[in-house]
Amino acid sequence: MSTRDEIVEFIHHETHLMNAERYDEWLGLLHEDFEYLMPMPVLRDDPAQPRHSERSLLAWESVSSLTLRFERILTDFAWADRPPAFHRRHLTAVRVAETDQPHRLAVSADEIVFRSRVPEGSTITSALREDIVDVSGEPRLVRRTVLLDVDRPDLAQIALLY
Amino acid sequence: MPELTVSVDDRFDVPRAYFADAGVWRQELEKVFRHSWLLVGHESEVPAPGDYVTRKMGTDEVILVRTEAGELQVLLNACTHRGTLLCKADIGNSSHFRCGYHGWTFGNDGTLRGVPRGRELYGKDFDKSSLGLRAARVSSFHGLVFATFDTELCSLAEYLGDMAFYLECMLGVSAAGTDAPYGSFRFTHLGNWKLEADNLAGDGYHLRHAHRAGFEMGLMGAQAGAVEGVCVQFEHGHALRAQRTAVDDDQPRAFPGYPEDRWPEIEQQLSPEQARMFAHSTVVHGLVYPNMAFVHTPRAGGFDAGETDAAMLQVRLFNPLGVNETEELNWLVTPADYPEEWKLSAFKTMQRQHGATAFFESDDLENFRRMLQVNGGVETGHQVPANFDLARDVAPFTPWFDGPGSVVGADISEVNQRWFYRTYLAAMEDRA
Numbered sequence: 001m002s003t004r005d006e007i008v009e010f011i012h013h014e015t016h017l018m019n020a021e022r023y024d025e026w027l028g029l030l031h032e033d034f035e036y037l038m039p040m041p042v043l044r045d046d047p048a049q050p051r052h053s054e055r056s057l058l059a060w061e062s063v064s065s066l067t068l069r070f071e072r073i074l075t076d077f078a079w080a081d082r083p084p085a086f087h088r089r090h091l092t093a094v095r096v097a098e099t100d101q102p103h104r105l106a107v108s109a110d111e112i113v114f115r116s117r118v119p120e121g122s123t124i125t126s127a128l129r130e131d132i133v134d135v136s137g138e139p140r141l142v143r144r145t146v147l148l149d150v151d152r153p154d155l156a157q158i159a160l161l162y
Numbered sequence: 163m164p165e166l167t168v169s170v171d172d173r174f175d176v177p178r179a180y181f182a183d184a185g186v187w188r189q190e191l192e193k194v195f196r197h198s199w200l201l202v203g204h205e206s207e208v209p210a211p212g213d214y215v216t217r218k219m220g221t222d223e224v225i226l227v228r229t230e231a232g233e234l235q236v237l238l239n240a241c242t243h244r245g246t247l248l249c250k251a252d253i254g255n256s257s258h259f260r261c262g263y264h265g266w267t268f269g270n271d272g273t274l275r276g277v278p279r280g281r282e283l284y285g286k287d288f289d290k291s292s293l294g295l296r297a298a299r300v301s302s303f304h305g306l307v308f309a310t311f312d313t314e315l316c317s318l319a320e321y322l323g324d325m326a327f328y329l330e331c332m333l334g335v336s337a338a339g340t341d342a343p344y345g346s347f348r349f350t351h352l353g354n355w356k357l358e359a360d361n362l363a364g365d366g367y368h369l370r371h372a373h374r375a376g377f378e379m380g381l382m383g384a385q386a387g388a389v390e391g392v393c394v395q396f397e398h399g400h401a402l403r404a405q406r407t408a409v410d411d412d413q414p415r416a417f418p419g420y421p422e423d424r425w426p427e428i429e430q431q432l433s434p435e436q437a438r439m440f441a442h443s444t445v446v447h448g449l450v451y452p453n454m455a456f457v458h459t460p461r462a463g464g465f466d467a468g469e470t471d472a473a474m475l476q477v478r479l480f481n482p483l484g485v486n487e488t489e490e491l492n493w494l495v496t497p498a499d500y501p502e503e504w505k506l507s508a509f510k511t512m513q514r515q516h517g518a519t520a521f522f523e524s525d526d527l528e529n530f531r532r533m534l535q536v537n538g539g540v541e542t543g544h545q546v547p548a549n550f551d552l553a554r555d556v557a558p559f560t561p562w563f564d565g566p567g568s569v570v571g572a573d574i575s576e577v578n579q580r581w582f583y584r585t586y587l588a589a590m591e592d593r594a
Contacts (some may be wrong), residue, residue, distance in 0.1 A: 038519065040347055043252040046482060056345040059519040060510055065465045069521045077374040081523035119535040120352055152489075154525060155351035157520050 010139040011107055011131070012119035015089050018161060023070040027063065031140040036061035038158065040145045052147055058158055059146075066161075080159075087160055091129075103136035113162060120156040125149075127162055129132045165498065176583050182537040186590075187485040193589045194452050195220035198398075199301070199308040199321045201479050202226050202236055204493055206305065209370070212255040212270055212433060217554040218481045218489065219309060224298065225249050236343040237272045238296040238307035248295075252348075272297050282502040304333035305340035305495070306477065324566035325450065326402040331440035332475050335420065335428045336497030342477075345503050347492040349518045350514035354537070355453060356586070357398075357414045357483040358490075361449050361526060362455035362478070364393045364403040366580025367552055370521030372525050381515070381522070383460065384444040391573030392561045395450075399579035401584030402448030402567075404439065410500030411562065413465060415441035419473025421504065424497075439563040449578075451585060453480050461511055472507035476516050486534050492517065540587030550583065552576035 010029075017026040038059035039052035061069070072078050088110040097106045109129045116122040126149040132142040146162040164194050180186050200219045203226045207215050214227035216239060223239035225248070240247050241261040248259045248268065254477050258275060260267040267276035273592070280288055298309040301318035308318050315321065322329065333340055360367065369377075369385070376382050391405030415437060417428050435515035440446075446458040455478045461471050479491040494512050496505045515522045536542050554574035561571045570577050586594075 040345070043250065045251040045254055053345060055343075056347060057513065058347055058349070059518065060513050062466050065510075065514045068381070068465065071379060072375045072521050075375045075378055077371075077378070078335075078521075078525070079372065080521075080528035108248070117530055153349050155349055155518055158349060159524055 005105060007096050007105060007133060007135070007139060008083055008094045010133070011109060012091065012126075012139065017090055017125055019088050027067060028072070029139070029141055030063050030066075031134050031142040032063060032111075034063050034066075035145070036066065036146075036161070038148070038162075040154065041148050041151050044153055058153070082119075085115050085160070087113065087119055088116045089113050090160065099132065103134060104142065105133045105135055107131040107133050111162060113157075113160065116155060117156070120154075123154065123156045124126045125153075125157045129162055173200070174580070174584075174587075175549065176541045176587070177547055178539075180590075181533065181548075182357065182485060182543065184485045186499060187482055189590060190482065193592075194586060197310075197312050198452050199310045199315065199318050200452075201306060201450070201477070202309050203307050203346070204305050204340070204433070204477075204495065205234065205302060205307055206340075206342045206498075207253075207345060207527060210255065212257050212516045214249065214256065214270065215253050216249055217491075219298070219311070220481060221483070223247055225259070225295075226309075227270050230269075230508060231271070233271075234300050234302065234307055235271060236300050236307075237268075238298070238299040238311075239265055240295075242274065242293045244297065249512075268295050289354055293554065296489065304500075305332070305342070309443075314409055321398055322392070322400070322450070323397050325396045325402065327436060327566050328394065328402050328404065328439070328446070328448070329434060329450075329456075331436050332446065332456070333495065334431050335417075336498035336499055337431060338497065340495050341498040341505075342493045342495055344494050344509050346491065350483065350487060350489050351518075351527055351531070352486060353488055353527060354485060355480045355488045356583075357454065357530040358451050358478075358480050358488065358526075359451075360451060360579045360582060361530075362430070362457065363401040363449035363582045364447075366391060366393075366403055366405070366574040367576070368526075368529075369550070372529060373522060375525070376522055385459075387444075388516070389573065390559070390562065393570045393572055393575050393578045394565070394567040395578060395581040397568045399451030399459075399582060400449060401451075401581050402446065403573075403578060404446045405444045405487065405573055406442040406562065407444055409442050413442075417441060417473075418443065420473060421500070435563055435565060439565050449582060453479070453482075453580070454478065458514055459511075459515075461507070465510065465514055469510070470501075470503050470507040472504045472511065474508045474511045474516070477511050490501075490518070512537045550576045550580050 006012045014029050040056040042053045073081050091109045094109045099106050111127045112127045113125045126146040134140045134142050202217045203375045208228040211230045214225050225237045225239045227235050243266050246261050246263045258267050258269050265278040269275050274290040274293045298311045300309050388408045389405050390408045392403045416427050449455050458475045460473045475495045477495050481489045483489050494509050558571035
């Protein structure tokens with residue numbers, strides 16, 4: 001069983017791999033059942049109600065779809081990624097908690113993502129990242145849910161991975 | 163077809179100012195959007211009395227609501243006192259809408275119900291009945307809800323006209339009707355709304371270049387094989403491109419992406435000519451003028467092993483927030499009674515290929531914003547009009563079906579884009 005410090009280190013490491021565009025290595029940190037989910041932000045009148053939809057997912061990726069996504073970038077025809085965007089994920093307040101499943105930990109982090117690309121300009125997006133990490137062996141990401149702090153997301157804010 | 167000064171085959175240019183001038187945008191809202199039936203949502207988004215969603219019609223804020231009597235209403239989302247936005251949530255359920263400024267309160271059918279201290283301050287003859295929320299005309303087509311504030315405009319059925327023949331092929335396959343099981347997806351992006359309308363109306367030409375990565379990675383399914391296609395234009399500016407796998411006509415009909423045990427129902431639901439048009443389909447996309455589009459594909463790229471084969475119908479709405487910014491809404495529309503597993507597979511195909519975060523879609527939107535980057539240039543504006551000459555002189559082939567509309571036997575052509583811009587320019591130049 002990994003210690004909390006090791007899990008925090010793992011999360012910092014995988015985030016660094018994304019920032020460094022070392023996608024093959026990042027894919028190697030995913031559990032085979034990995035899911036990447038981005039629920040739609042929804043404005044409801046009552047502050048007690050959830051601020052994200054339970055059924056409408058803006059993104060629902062798997063290991064195979066993410067692999068295709070990264071393979072595309074390596075072709076000569078990934079127009080939206082040539083020239084590439086500047087991007088950097090900043091994490092803070094990484095928290096680790098037990099779950100009711102053995103060898104599964106809940107990890108959450110507050111995240112700021114900076115992105116810049118002409119002609120879209122620069123965006124700074126805040127989000128809550130909620131992960132499930134499998135720790136039965138080497139840590140592996142099982143699920144990542146991205147809860148945007150944006151009520152009307154712009155494409156530039158949702159087209160990159162958090 | 164309406165008589166216009168420019169024939170569909172005449173050469174014409176669209177000045178770049180039409181994509182870059184804020185004055186053009188204001189005129190579009192008046193001359194195009196105000197006199198069209200506009201998509202506002204799907205009936206399944208507001209199933210129960212009091213359910214509402216807030217939307218835009220052009221730049222007008224509206225509420226799509228199911229009244230206590232169970233009827234669909236589209237109300238201008240503006241208090242009739244000072245015009246404050248009444249309903250600020252995206253979604254909810256309420257029997258009434260109360261303004262946050264002076265407290266005027268409206269029933270969900272739009273009638274003005276309460277005015278604080280009304281009798282005392284406005285007098286006993288104050289006529290509340292004349293101050294209800296402005297209601298649009300509302301009409302549905304296979305679950306899709308359209309609205310217009312134009313009281314002179316023809317009915318929705320007349321407006322869609324012969325386009326209905328083709329829309330029914332996708333929306334009418336099940337006797338149980340349609341569903342939007344995952345709700346709506348809303349986001350904004352850079353780019354002029356007409357570029358998306360132009361692209362989805364019939365641009366088969368860009369596929370092998372803009373989406374070349376998709377072809378190279380084997381994600382285009384039957385579209386990458388031997389295909390034949392048509393471009394079809396309709397009165398009121400609608401257009402559609404339909405493509406199928408090239409097959410011998412004596413081959414048994416297949417409906418790729420649909421469960422085989424539902425094929426007899428599809429044959430029963432559609433007319434023989436509709437079934438002939440829709441069988442062996444590889445892609446159908448098009449534009450319901452001015453700002454609703456759709457993309458229908460059988461499952462193209464197998465992302466996850468062992469998934470159900472499911473066709474995807476994505477309905478899109480693009481509202482111009484300005485000349486350079488567009489608000490887009492997407493829905494997955496499915497037959498209402500198909501298995502959940504089928505709907506889920508269709509949903510994944512939509513979000514991974516054609517959704518806001520999909521890598522496939524990103525290359526289209528990249529092109530739209532790179533046009534934005536140059537369209538405002540003075541020299542560009544004067545010297546480089548948008549060109550629509552493609553395939554004016556290509557000999558058409560005889561389509562595989564006998565369908566309504568102006569059917570051009572050409573898979574790759576700009577005839578639909580010419581038709582869209584002709585209709586649009588006629589409205590803008592008051593020739594409609």
